Structures are given as structure tokens and as C-alpha cells.
Amino acid sequence: MRAYKNITQALIHTTIVHTPLGDMFAASSAKGICLLSFYDKFHIDAQLKNLKERFNAQIIPNSNDYFIQLQKELDEYFQGKRECFTLPLQLLGTSFQIQCWKVLLGIGYGKTISYKEEAKRINNPKAYRAVANANAQNMIEILVPCHRVIQENGELGGYSSGTEKKRFLLNLEKKTQNKKP
DSSP: OOOOOOOOOEEEEEEEEOOTTOOEEEEEETTEEEEEEEOOHHHHHHHHHHHHHHHTEEEEEOOOHHHHHHHHHHHHHHTTOOSSOOOOBOOOSOHHHHHHHHHHHTSOTTOOEEHHHHHHHTTOTTOHHHHHHHHHTOSBTTTSOGGGEEOTTSOOOOOTTOHHHHHHHHHHHHHHHHHOO
């Protein structure tokens, strides 16, 4: 008689969400949003492969409550009505990357910091290049606001989805901040 292990396979749900900057690809685990990226087939395929391997997961297109809330909160963000996202997130990366991304979550709406300042906030002031690389690996764009990190000289620096999107997001947040009484 052959013995079989009972291996449960996680489910990762995926969908497309719409934004004024173009469609974004989203994925969620049972714990929350684990991927939100502007749509680029090559980039998305690599990230889905990563998710599939990390979770031993089956990837299925399917709507769920996380995605309904995600679309609602993104709509409010782009309308200037939301400054803070409330969705549960599942950050997937090395301990260093997650440490960097948690700093990003603490940058206030409409604010920016430099890569060097982010490195200081993780008590590793010389690691600003490593911080920039960690930010480039952020799988949850906008919600984990890597767009709020700029170069020390005030230049935008890089953004995995292009500096034009980074500029748009920063201008949106500044414009909303300036309209407040």
C-alpha cells in the first residue's frame, strides 16, 4: 500500500484593478494583498512564479473581498479622498527587504524621504543603495509607498513602473495636501 502525504496547496487569487495610471495586477493570499503591480506581462509572470513557489500555491483568477476593498480604496486615493490604506498586506521578501518596506509604510501621505534617510531609519545609514534595491523589489506598489522615496538631492530616483508614474503619484498627494484647510 502506498502512503500519500496530505499536502494542502494554498490559493492565490488574482485580478486586474483599474486606475487612472493604467491597469494594475493584484494578488491576494488568505492573509491579504501580496501583489499590486502596474501591468507588465513579463514582470507579472516572474512575480506569479515567485508567489507560486513561496506558497506552494495554485494561482486562480477570482474576485474576493480584498479585491473589492482594494478597488474602492484605490478609487478614493486617486480622487484625493484617501490618505491611508486599511487593507491587510502580506509582505514577501527577505528580512532586510521587509524591514525597508515597513519604513515605507511609515512615510506620511504627501511626504518624501531620501534613500539615505530610509537607511538611517533601519539603523544602517550606509546601506542606502541596498535600500534602493529593496524598494525596487516591493511587490505592493502604492499601498507600500516606495514612490515616496527620492534621492537626497531632490531628484525622483527610480521607480519600477517608471518615473512618470512616480511623479504623478507624488503630485497627486501634494495637490491633495495643498487643498486641505
